[in-house]
Amino acid sequence: MINEFNLDYIYIMDYIPQQSPEHNKLHTFFENLRAGRLTTTRCPSCQRDFWPPRTVCPLCHSNTLEWVDLPSTGTVRGFSIQTSGAAPGLTLPMVFARVQLTDQVGFVARVIRVDPAEMEVGMTVEPVVVSAPRDRVMWAFRPKI
Amino acid sequence: MPRRVALIAGGTTHKWGVYPGTLRDIVSEAAKACFDSNPRVNSRDIQGFIFCSVFPERSAYQSHTAPWAAESAGVAPDRIFCRVENMCGSGTVGIRTAYTAIAAGLADLVMVLGAEKMFIPNRQEIVLNMLTGVDREWEGSTGLTAPVQFALAAQAHMNKYGTTEEHLAMVSSKNHRNASRNPYAQFPKPCTVEEVLASKPVATPFKIFDCSSITDGGAAVILATEELAKDLTDNPVYILGTCQAASGFNHANIPDDWADWVILSQAAQTAYNMAGIKPQDVDVAEVHDCFSASEIIEYEALGFCPQGEGGNFVATGGSDYGGQVVVNPRGGLIGCGHPLGATGVAQAIEIFRQLRNEAGERQVANAKIGLNHNLSGIAEHHVVIYGRQEVL
Numbered sequence: 453m454i455n456e457f458n459l460d461y462i463y464i465m466d467y468i469p470q471q472s473p474e475h476n477k478l479h480t481f482f483e484n485l486r487a488g489r490l491t492t493t494r495c496p497s498c499q500r501d502f503w504p505p506r507t508v509c510p511l512c513h514s515n516t517l518e519w520v521d522l523p524s525t526g527t528v529r530g531f532s533i534q535t536s537g538a539a540p541g542l543t544l545p546m547v548f549a550r551v552q553l554t555d556q557v558g559f560v561a562r563v564i565r566v567d568p569a570e571m572e573v574g575m576t577v578e579p580v581v582v583s584a585p586r587d588r589v590m591w592a593f594r595p596k597i
Numbered sequence: 598m599p600r601r602v603a604l605i606a607g608g609t610t611h612k613w614g615v616y617p618g619t620l621r622d623i624v625s626e627a628a629k630a631c632f633d634s635n636p637r638v639n640s641r642d643i644q645g646f647i648f649c650s651v652f653p654e655r656s657a658y659q660s661h662t663a664p665w666a667a668e669s670a671g672v673a674p675d676r677i678f679c680r681v682e683n684m685c686g687s688g689t690v691g692i693r694t695a696y697t698a699i700a701a702g703l704a705d706l707v708m709v710l711g712a713e714k715m716f717i718p719n720r721q722e723i724v725l726n727m728l729t730g731v732d733r734e735w736e737g738s739t740g741l742t743a744p745v746q747f748a749l750a751a752q753a754h755m756n757k758y759g760t761t762e763e764h765l766a767m768v769s770s771k772n773h774r775n776a777s778r779n780p781y782a783q784f785p786k787p788c789t790v791e792e793v794l795a796s797k798p799v800a801t802p803f804k805i806f807d808c809s810s811i812t813d814g815g816a817a818v819i820l821a822t823e824e825l826a827k828d829l830t831d832n833p834v835y836i837l838g839t840c841q842a843a844s845g846f847n848h849a850n851i852p853d854d855w856a857d858w859v860i861l862s863q864a865a866q867t868a869y870n871m872a873g874i875k876p877q878d879v880d881v882a883e884v885h886d887c888f889s890a891s892e893i894i895e896y897e898a899l900g901f902c903p904q905g906e907g908g909n910f911v912a913t914g915g916s917d918y919g920g921q922v923v924v925n926p927r928g929g930l931i932g933c934g935h936p937l938g939a940t941g942v943a944q945a946i947e948i949f950r951q952l953r954n955e956a957g958e959r960q961v962a963n964a965k966i967g968l969n970h971n972l973s974g975i976a977e978h979h980v981v982i983y984g985r986q987e988v989l
């Protein structure tokens with residue numbers, strides 16, 4: 453289909469973020485992730501960490517933010533096992549959880565390499581780097597080993 | 598002093614579900630249904646046109662859609678026209694936009710038309726389209742879609758208040774029963790609580806019957822000044838109060854406790870104050886049951902029952918015919934389907950019909966005040982309160 457139009461890549465069908473310096477000012481996040489570090493941005497003057505990472509602090513509008521490492525474990529606050537309706541490239545079942553990493557940072561993420569029956573509120577998970585199409589990386593969590 | 602605004606016409610496309618036509622066809626047929634509902638309105642007199650549609654760029658490969666849809670609807674707005682996109686709440690945001698223009702004196706007669714074409718030839722693209730409605734780079738990119746977001750809220754409510762999967766199923770069963778009396782509903786077949794519980798799992802704790810479905814559909818209403826409304830209909834339905842509130846977008850940044858929708862409580866309270874009424878005054882409500890649990894949490898945030906008692910409220914018939922407030926008499930999103938931009942407009946049409954005693958088999962006896970709640974996320978809510986002439 454793509455070839456019928458002489459295209460080798462259709463950007464609007466690509467739901468994975470652009471990760472290179474030419475296309476994303478937050479490319480450092482993905483470089484850190486590739487090196488096994490889950491990071492986000494901190495505003496030194498507000499002493500606040502944000503998720504997702506920012507280019508400008510939403511509180512004081514400073515643009516001198518610094519990268520900080522998020523903790524090596526997080527706690528599951530809630531979860532759902534999805535068994536229908538996955539995006540292309542993802543396979544079911546999928547597990548999604550609210551993962552709390554620090555007082556300031558918690559977000560919804562995919563939990564992989566887990567038996568869905570073993571999911572429970574309060575369990576400890578750790579970040580894991582997964583590969584994505586076109587030589588990119590994405591984050592997920594897995595049960596702490 | 599803002600001018601008073603009323604609904605004077607409303608109609609939906611005939612049958613929601615897989616629509617054998619284009620988005621343009623849906624727009625044309627929604628406009629026809631609306632004009633057919635009130636022959637006293639001349640389409641050439643329409644001064645404003647608000648088009649509500651979430652992703653025509655993807656599902657119809659068309660942007661620049663307000664004048665495009667106006668042409669298809671057969672109107673030539675000379676005061677205000679725009680497209681409104683606020684994900685699932687777009688229709689109600691469109692009505693609020695028209696209300697604002699009329700109340701401020703920019704226009705006297707405005708059509709609001711919601712239309713969505715969700716079923717497209719490549720079904721895999723449907724999920725990709727839905728990913729655009731969350732934070733695509735930081736959430737959608739992980740595969741997160743609506744069922745899981747609301748499942749997490751459902752689980753929070755169940756853990757905090759003891760709400761059960763049976764309570765969720767009761768919402769679905771009630772709304773399917775109501776939809777069986779609605780000619781345009783996508784799912785007009787009643788189902789029992791047991792059938793909901795036994796239906797296909799989607800995202801725990803939701804089964805397929807707990808979920809509203811994607812669908813194709815359209816709906817349109819016409820709003821007018823009080824003066825014009827009295828000329829153009831014998832039964833105007835007035836907007837008494839309205840509000841909208843949001844806090845955060847990425848789920849990392851919305852209020853922390855997903856069991857209590859405080860942003861909805863805020864929006865509802867402001868709308869009640871503007872209308873000068875209390876939750877107990879509402880006779881009929883169309884609320885956003887994108888998932889069964891949403892409706893339970895909304896009973897509480899809208900003040901229909903105390904915090905934490907939403908499950909008990911549906912179990913004891915509080916939201917059914919004969920109860921305190923009839924919720925989702927048209928069958929809700931669960932029974933009608935959820936054609937994003939059209940949903941809020943269709944909800945308003947049901948309130949319009951109920952308050953004019955034109956809802957046929959679905960009629961709520963002596964309904965005077967109706968509330969419409971439409972949402973675009975756990976922390977993004979839109980509320981409009983309507984009333985008959987006699988409650989002004």
Ligand SMILES: [Zn+2]
Pocket residue numbers: 495496497498499509510511512513514
């Ligand atoms: Zn700052």
